[in-house]
Amino acid sequence: MFTYRYERRLFALLSVIIVAALVALIQGGAARMGSMSPLTATFGSAGALFENLTGAASLGMRSALKGAARTPHLTRENAALQAKNAALARENAMLQEQLAAARGAASITSEMADYPHAVPARVIGYPPENESLSVTVNRGSRAGISRDDGVMTDRGAVGRVYEAGPIASKVVLITDYTSSIPAMVQRGRWWGVAKGNLTSVRLEFVSQDAPIRVGDQVVTGEARSFHSGIPIGTIVRVDRSATGLYQTAIVKPAADLASLDHLVILPK
Template sequence: MNLMFSSGPSLPNRLALALLLSVSLIVFDHKFDGFGTTRVYLNSLVSPLQYLANLPGQLLNASASRFVSHERLFNDNAKLTHDAMLMNAQLQRLTFLREENDRLRSLLNSPVQDNTRKVVAELMAVDNNPYSHQIVINKGAINGVFEGQPVLDDKGIVGQIMQVSSTNSRVLLIADVTHAIPVRVARNNVRLVVSGSGSLNELIIQHVAHSSDLKVGDVLLSSGLGNVYPEGYPVATITSIIRDESRPFAQVRAKPIAQLDRLKYLLLLWSERTLEEAPKTEVTGK
């Protein structure tokens, strides 16, 4: 079988010829820069192929960068969300502490007479009996608390101590039906007795003559009679007066000035008289 391309120089001769031509062209290009223009055209023809060859790598790098950026953004968002929750919790706590601080400032700056000693107490529990308005505070005999001691908030009179244990005490609120307090009208010094109605927002003033000089809005202050509450502390404000001539007395209602439905911090008072009567070890509270 005859081959079509069997004639011609042998392979070693062809290789030698190719090497000779290559060396000659290299020397010619180096000495005379004869292929500069041709090389520019060839590079222009090859450059698209180079871009195509680099395209998969660039796409992979872009995808990897985008994935890393997305993951970083996701992690940063999760961290910022967590930090925001912590900051909100701290903000709520700071708001609560600020409100508590404002309450304590109002309580300590309340118009307490100079000849009285005062101690701040905190509410521990509220009596669940619907027919009795009593609370428990965190001060007791070791703090010098005694039965009958007056208790105030930052607005006015709250009640009096009715039972004392070593570390806590029970307070009878002025709204309790068994409680009564002698008062006087701030406007004209008319003396009255205010009793609890069983409702935290209402007090009853009994045995008021139809001719009594009372007006809606009159402020009632403690009169000091009975040696329980010191004189001059706010008790209630008259809200309604019904003068029915068919009845022997006028029906007078009042609203406590103290916020009996939202008590938190309370003020215990010692008058100069009680300080002199009580042993010194009984009045050393915080």
């Protein structure tokens, strides 16, 4: 009995026979003409493409495997370079600090020569919450420091020792409200008292007759804490009263009180 299944098989067989006949005709025709069959060229191209693709994939795989093999080595190298860089950064910071310290020490060389009994000191602390305008230095009574000793930098007066411990001392700055230093206007030797004014110094009790002016230099007078002639600062404003006996002046400190480091203490 002839069914649909047998019909499909017969159709498939006929298709194979037809395709085989066509391939034979194409190949035979190409052979008679002495040229390459299109089928041969197509399969050859496909084979070459497959070969190229497999070659590229193989090369990529080898490269990936080689990179994966080098990854631990590169990680170790990177860690070593980072450690070396950190060590160089620490060394550079240390050298910078040593250079700054050397410059600071050199800045007070002339003051140490001018005052043979002077004691060099360094600032080691500031008061918490700015309850007073003062600094702590690393010299105390063991180094011959006592209360009311004058303190200066290479630029001028800084303040006086308020409290002297065995190995450290507290220095009240000339801008503190409790500071009071005998002073004079250098140009005419007019006397006054330099008192702290928080961010500046207020020169008080200067005779009304003294023709002081902006730009005049104010220096220490000979007294308990300082010898005469140490710069206090420059007058930036003069306040005169038409009826008062005295005039006052605002003085900008000569020393940079905001960046103190190396100081000179002048024992009595």
